[in-house]
Amino acid sequence: MNKKAEGPKKEKVVGTPALFVTEWWTQFLWDMYCPGCQTPLVGRLIAEAIEELGIGDRAIMVMGNGCHAYLAGGLDFDVTSGGHGRAPDIATAMKRVMPDGIVFTVQGDGDCVAIGADALIGALSRGEKITIIMVNNTNYGTTGGQMAPTTIVGQVTTTSPQGRNPDVEGYPTHAAELVATFRGVSYSARGSLHTTANYRRTKKYITTAFQRQAEGVGLSFVEVITACPPNWHMTPIESLAWIEEKAIPDFPLGEFKNVTHIE
Template sequence: MAKKMVTGNPAIWIDPPGAAMYCPGCQHPVVHRVIADVIEEMGIDGEVICMLGVGCHAFVQVAWNIDMLSCAHGRALDSGTALKRLKPEAIVFTVQGDGDCIAIGAGAFVAAMTRAEKITTIMYNNTNYGTTGGQLAPTTLLGQKTTTTPRGRDASVEGYPAHTAELAATFRGTVYSARGSVHTPANYQRTKKYIKTAFQKQIDGAGYSFVEVLVACPPNWHLPPVECLDRIENELIVEFPLGEFKNEDKII
């Protein structure tokens, strides 16, 4: 009996070499796939424009066949603001790492939410600066060893992990904020729903929308890929709970 194909790649997916750029067990390509699925299911591939930050997430430029712009480090939201104002009919979204969004790009992030820009951010949180060798990031867990905190993050010296999705929810200009993960099939589906909702808020002209996604970084976590999934479940989610933190139809 002929086998029936029950799934396939979304039309915007270029594979290979897109996913081949990443370390084994990296979950960035998984999130790329979630976003690509959402774009296909919503039928918006001709309308989206992606603003890329700097970091491992930016390799998505060889994984998707859509309009994209590579931005200066931390400035994807500034560039996205300009583009959305010039082309308001476009669905503009930024793809950023935690370092790009809440460290070097924190000013642009706060400013975009303050101005209630009608754009969407998807932030990949792997709790370190993966591309440059695993340095401390604002999201690094207490006790986590990085190349700049070899004895582990110490709150008395380096402070506490930044809770970006919760922060985003406190801004009036933000209408949607959520945090998901892709470490189980159920969470993959939930994250897909969050990203779809975030895009829909922009399409409806409601305000700024934000989705943070927890992702594994095996080489910088010094763990095999399967143990990274346990770490997400037992450590990351304890610090960074999953769910929706804000869901409004308009700015209130």
């Protein structure tokens, strides 16, 4: 065993994704994310999908507001920022000015279906040929874990200390199913990152979403459920188990719409 360990030839299999700016990430950005936060993994999946499809030179990323927006410095694309929730509007303008570009937004759950619901519905009904990646951690993570539209019934947050009561606060919003009902949508899926198998599936969803936009079919939407251990008041490993037990029954995973042609 020692013989081999002395100087075996080795090749790197998995490392930092190619489209990540390593210096920026290691010196500044890594400090912005809490231990166990899976939002950087969404950035990794986006970087790998765009690298595989070979569309990195014409990709434009539009950020919303929230923890996911720290990805803006770490990814080696053209990046701009919208107002809170208005990323689909900015992306619409960019796609219309530059039809060859691959324009996608990265938004949180509060950004996408709470404050930006009007912008989202507008982009959906117009059938814009953009991609929307929604990072769903079932609360407002940046501001300290307040209740969001995606908070699960019974979940304890800062603004629902007794658990979310459906009589008063209603029921969680299911964005992927909502998006799938619109006619201009070509692809809608929901993935998770709490197991290795789901990681692979989510990567396939994101790759397919960019593929649909490159083909020019219609709007593609992927929702990714990620862990938020500090605001859920759990350890990172417990939060993965919580996703499996509580979040997945409420937010079923899978593809809800997948068409290659819109009549």
